[in-house]
Amino acid sequence: MKIQVKKLNALKKYTGGFEFEYEPPADLCLVPLCGFEGSVRVTGNYEIYDDDSVGIDYTVKYRIKGQCSYCLNEAFKDIEQSFEVLFVPEDDADNYSYDGVTIDLTTAVNDAILFSQPNLILCRDDCAGIDVNNKIKEE
Numbered sequence: 001m002k003i004q005v006k007k008l009n010a011l012k013k014y015t016g017g018f019e020f021e022y023e024p025p026a027d028l029c030l031v032p033l034c035g036f037e038g039s040v041r042v043t044g045n046y047e048i049y050d051d052d053s054v055g056i057d058y059t060v061k062y063r064i065k066g067q068c069s070y071c072l073n074e075a076f077k078d079i080e081q082s083f084e085v086l087f088v089p090e091d092d093a094d095n096y097s098y099d100g101v102t103i104d105l106t107t108a109v110n111d112a113i114l115f116s117q118p119n120l121i122l123c124r125d126d127c128a129g130i131d132v133n134n135k136i137k138e139e
């Protein structure tokens with residue numbers, strides 16, 4: 001997931017779009033009993049400014065699949081969230097940095113996947129969990 005800033009600058013393509021399919025590392029999924037299903041779709045736009053900083057807005061879209069956090073039935077959740085970041089040519093505590101030539105989006109995309117993740121997934125919105133009372137009645 002790279003943006004060739006120097007090359008785009010030379011071509012005077014100061015703004016544009018991008019699209020990547022990304023296979024996330026499995027340990028990036030922090031939802032208990034779940035994992036990523038398929039790849040993460042990353043789409044976005046960049047704008048290169050006069051001082052070589054680059055504004056990037058991007059959207060990550062992916063599916064988490066596994067077991068419902070309440071009742072352990074099969075469950076999945078589609079997630080889509082947008083972020084806006086700035087890449088700067090020097091180290092800067094507030095922004096992502098790059099070498100002035102090429103931006104590698106991997107860290108920013110991994111961060112977006114972490115920030116957009118739910119704490120748990122449910123098989124349905126009103127899942128009440130394993131119903132202990134019902135179980136007792138059945139017996």
Ligand SMILES: [Zn+2]
Pocket residue numbers: 068069070071072073122123124127128129
């Ligand atoms: Zn459930």
